[in-house]
Amino acid sequence: MTERRSEGSAEKRVPAAAFGADVPERLLLPGVPDATVARLPVYLRVLGALSDRGTRTVSSDELAGLAGVGSAVVRRDLSHLGPTGTRGVGYDVEALAERVSHMLGLTHERAVVIVGAGNLGSALAGYAGFGSRGFRVSALLDTDPAVVGTPVGDLVVEDVAALEQVVARTGAAIGVITTPGPAAQSVCDRLVDAGIASILSFAPTTLSVPDGVDVRRVDLSVELAILAFHDSRRLPAELGLAAAGDAS
Amino acid sequence: MTERRSEGSAEKRVPAAAFGADVPERLLLPGVPDATVARLPVYLRVLGALSDRGTRTVSSDELAGLAGVGSAVVRRDLSHLGPTGTRGVGYDVEALAERVSHMLGLTHERAVVIVGAGNLGSALAGYAGFGSRGFRVSALLDTDPAVVGTPVGDLVVEDVAALEQVVARTGAAIGVITTPGPAAQSVCDRLVDAGIASILSFAPTTLSVPDGVDVRRVDLSVELAILAFHDSRRLPAELGLAAAGDAS
DNA sequence: TATTGTGAAGTCATTCACAGCA
């Protein structure tokens, strides 16, 4: 791996005391907050756009505007990469993109296997966001014999019965589950058994996995419900405010 | 300086002091944390499944297991709905579902307009999660003349030029953006102008909207990048653990 | 007795404000 410690910065706060003495180093070294990790990909996208436009440097304020966050958040987030900016100037776009990319582990392409070739799975297989920046959809699986064998984009739908072989063949690191809810857990189990430790699920169910397996869920009905919650409080509030005149 | 992120709830805290004493209390009181709001829909799904199975009561511990969170989280979350459980017994499944549903504002059906009838938009139009529980996809729009007029499920793709009329006709409360990135901002602007204040975007861009409009983003490449981050730290660690004798 | 509901403590994240540096 590209794990060099060429960085001279001697004072990396390691919360060693919080854990035991014999905890594997990987848990201690980087210490990047989850919230920061979730924003780094957004910065990376913005930096890519800036780079395409020929912009050489960017300030935390500009980057913040383009990413839709506050500038203090940007500076705090980037501080976890070590000193990457130049005071009075800003950040070098190319260098920063490289740093962020490296921090996220996007140093090599990862193969992605999608299980469930329904509408959503097929859509994701062709989705541009999947093809870009370090991910390649290398297989699309389904149970339905009527679907198995049909082409979707560059791929041909394969039988989910061969899941283990497909994972082995493609060296997939990430599994995406777009099956109906009831099938999700068993598909998940098989992905895990096949060696996949990173799973993105669109199924509206809770998946249980062994320790060490990382599951992220995207649940459309949850997103809609959250919007509904805010919506339901906004309507009465607006009426009240309108009657009382402008808020400020 | 719109400073909203994908998780943004534009106005969680109402500045009560600014309004004096005669603002209706119910508008100010609830103060449900964002993190809780994001979990309530999950509880609601679990409660629905329990109800279908004929289960009458459920403890915070059981609910926690089914929802994939800790039991203290469940109790804390539900405490925001007022006293809903019975000590020594648990929660009444039906009554709790009703309470949660009401808290989320899922009391009436909301019309959803999807803009972008590509793979993803078409998939979402037919997605079960959209049809269930208080949401109905009432229109699907696109720019492409070759797509406009074609049927997708029960719907016929309409011309995005008629966006304003479609929103008015359907009384849509929620807009879903599944266009390519470059088109997203202008579609967003038009949705907002048409009176939509709740937007779910799948476009990989930052959307800027006026205050009071709620935007949630689902970004597949962000999700994958987060998985990649954890994946890239797991690999070296597993080797280390394997050498040291991993328990599981 | 079993389980809720909640103070209190702890952990994590955001924001402020400015010293330090190019």
Add this chain to the structure above:
DNA sequence: TGCTGTGAATGACTTCACAATA
């Protein structure tokens, strides 16, 4: 002069632990 990087303050969320109670 302008902007980064970061202590310190604030705020949000989680977890603990147990008193209250059906």
